[in-house]
Amino acid sequence: MAFNKDFLWGGATAANQVEGGFDADGKGLSTSDVMTAGSNKQPRHITWINRETGETGYSELGFGGKRVAPEGAEPAILPGEFYPSHVASDFYHHYKEDIALMAEMGFKTFRMSINWSRIFPNGDDETPNEAGLEFYDHVFDELNAHHIEPLVTLSHYETPLHLAIKYNGWASRDLIDFYVKYATTVFKRYTGKVRYWLTFNEINCMDMMPFVAGGLIDGSAQNRAQGAHNQFVASALAVKAGHEIDSNYRIGQMLAYSQFYPLTADPADQLKALKAMDDNLFYSDVQTGGHYPASRLASYQRQGIKLDDRPEDYDLLAKYPADFLSFSCYTSNVLTTHEDEAEAGGNLMQGVKNPYLTTSDWGWANDPDVLRMALNTLYDRYRKPLWIVENGLGALDKVEADGKIHDDYRIDYLQQNIKSMRDAVTLDGIDLMGYTSWGCIDLVSAGTGEMRKRYGYIYVDQNDEGTGSLKRLRKDFFYWYKKVIASNGEDLSK
Ligand code: BG6
Numbered sequence: 001m002a003f004n005k006d007f008l009w010g011g012a013t014a015a016n017q018v019e020g021g022f023d024a025d026g027k028g029l030s031t032s033d034v035m036t037a038g039s040n041k042q043p044r045h046i047t048w049i050n051r052e053t054g055e056t057g058y059s060e061l062g063f064g065g066k067r068v069a070p071e072g073a074e075p076a077i078l079p080g081e082f083y084p085s086h087v088a089s090d091f092y093h094h095y096k097e098d099i100a101l102m103a104e105m106g107f108k109t110f111r112m113s114i115n116w117s118r119i120f121p122n123g124d125d126e127t128p129n130e131a132g133l134e135f136y137d138h139v140f141d142e143l144n145a146h147h148i149e150p151l152v153t154l155s156h157y158e159t160p161l162h163l164a165i166k167y168n169g170w171a172s173r174d175l176i177d178f179y180v181k182y183a184t185t186v187f188k189r190y191t192g193k194v195r196y197w198l199t200f201n202e203i204n205c206m207d208m209m210p211f212v213a214g215g216l217i218d219g220s221a222q223n224r225a226q227g228a229h230n231q232f233v234a235s236a237l238a239v240k241a242g243h244e245i246d247s248n249y250r251i252g253q254m255l256a257y258s259q260f261y262p263l264t265a266d267p268a269d270q271l272k273a274l275k276a277m278d279d280n281l282f283y284s285d286v287q288t289g290g291h292y293p294a295s296r297l298a299s300y301q302r303q304g305i306k307l308d309d310r311p312e313d314y315d316l317l318a319k320y321p322a323d324f325l326s327f328s329c330y331t332s333n334v335l336t337t338h339e340d341e342a343e344a345g346g347n348l349m350q351g352v353k354n355p356y357l358t359t360s361d362w363g364w365a366n367d368p369d370v371l372r373m374a375l376n377t378l379y380d381r382y383r384k385p386l387w388i389v390e391n392g393l394g395a396l397d398k399v400e401a402d403g404k405i406h407d408d409y410r411i412d413y414l415q416q417n418i419k420s421m422r423d424a425v426t427l428d429g430i431d432l433m434g435y436t437s438w439g440c441i442d443l444v445s446a447g448t449g450e451m452r453k454r455y456g457y458i459y460v461d462q463n464d465e466g467t468g469s470l471k472r473l474r475k476d477f478f479y480w481y482k483k484v485i486a487s488n489g490e491d492l493s494k
Contacts, residue, residue: 002422009485011440012111014156016085018443021092025131028121030158031215032085034075037449044449049076062211062219074165084444089460090470103146106485110148111436113156123160140193150194156201159215169215170227176234183238187245199235202256204283225305232286233313236320253287253322257329257374263336272335288382290321328390329374331364368416375424385431392438394453405475415492
């Protein structure tokens with residue numbers, strides 16, 4: 001057997017993408033609640049208002065350090081706009097049915113997140129919202145009743161909106177205390193119901209999407225560096241608090257793994273790819289490795305970035321690193337210094353097209369080998385247990401007249417990816433705890449805000465305009481994955 005008998009098979013979601021109920025039972029607004037829907041061609045927007053002048057507008061997600069609302073304005077919900085997180089897949093009201101379907105597939109684990117603004121509606125409240133705490137009590141009880149181990153992300157691409165507006169999100173050190181209070185509250189409340197936790201989803205996305213990953217309205221390079229530092233310290237303090245509350249708790253990091261290939265054998269291309277990998281792994285060097293790498297400190301110095309830090313921050317980082325390293329992994333990127341080739345291949349920002357790989361409906365390269373590379377790279381670098389918490393194919397699905405969904409393309413993708421992961425375990429000796437592929441139930445895409453970019457094995461009848469019966473249907477993949485789990489990853493045949 002490639003995988004040990006306790007291997008954690010399952011699927012993954014995030015509160016803001018699946019729950020809906022955005023203002024139910026005392027929940028406050030989060031940063032994801034002011035994001036509109038987009039598409040492959042049209043980016044998602046953040047809507048804002050200047051409360052003094054009444055002026056309203058849209059901004060992009062803050063890529064490249066741009067402000068997401070002009071000075072004097074703040075992100076807000078505007079009448080007549082559509083916000084996909086508000087209803088999403090309505091897991092808030094369907095969780096029992098959804099968990100029963102997961103149990104039918106034989107899930108050992110379910111990755112989900114707690115929406116911080118359900119627990120502390122503003123983020124800096126004195127006391128938590130009991131109704132929010134109760135909702136997750138019910139979800140965990142339901143999971144436990146089906147012998148499904150929850151894997152809980154504390155912050156998955158949503159920060160209470162009030163913290164973004166009042167403090168510029170994670171750019172402020174105040175958020176460390178608010179987050180630790182939130183983490184401590186849920187660690188205490190759910191003792192005995194949850195064992196596995198992740199502190200921040202894709203912490204390394206702070207650089208690329210500071211509003212999404214850290215609630216930064218002004219995402220300048222200085223603020224992004226400070227935002228990452230504050231999250232590192234908060235994560236270390238959460239590990240410390242979690243272990244004190246329950247010594248069984250295992251609290252992990254979550255990294256968006258990126259594999260960069262050089263386009264040519266030109267050493268300049270090689271160096272560019274290597275530096276891009278290092279830039280990304282900086283986040284796990286600190287959170288899992290416990291130390292800032294010299295290259296990042298040198299880069300801060302070059303850019304004139306000065307961290308608002310304390311000597312004890314660095315002791316905390318070294319003393320309370322993550323217990324394990326989890327990551328998302330979907331695709332790979334190609335980089336080059338040869339601009340002529342880059343132009344021929346496509347967009348320089350996202351890298352150039354890989355001539356050896358096909359792409360998904362959304363242009364992501366299909367590259368199963370990257371999973372094995374990721375597992376080797378991360379295990380060699382940190383020697384800590386790993387967990388693949390996201391992997392999968394976002395695709396257009398068609399419901400046939402008889403209600404069936406024949407998603408062979410998804411089976412092909414996962415078949416190759418699970419094979420790659422299996423090779424890493426059997427041939428390379430990687431210590432792997434589990435596999436929760438992304439979006440086990442259809443949910444809103446984080447990148448585009450669409451519903452039609454579907455990853456699930458459970459179809460949800462909901463469209464891009466936020467209407468549908470919300471009925472759940474089993475895709476062909478559902479039955480295939482059930483067999484994979486039952487055979488502990490031995491039987492990948494169709
Ligand atoms: C990861 C995120 O980056 O990728 C998820 O953690 C996200 O929240 C997933 O949904 C897939 O990306 P997308 O843009 O297809 O939803």
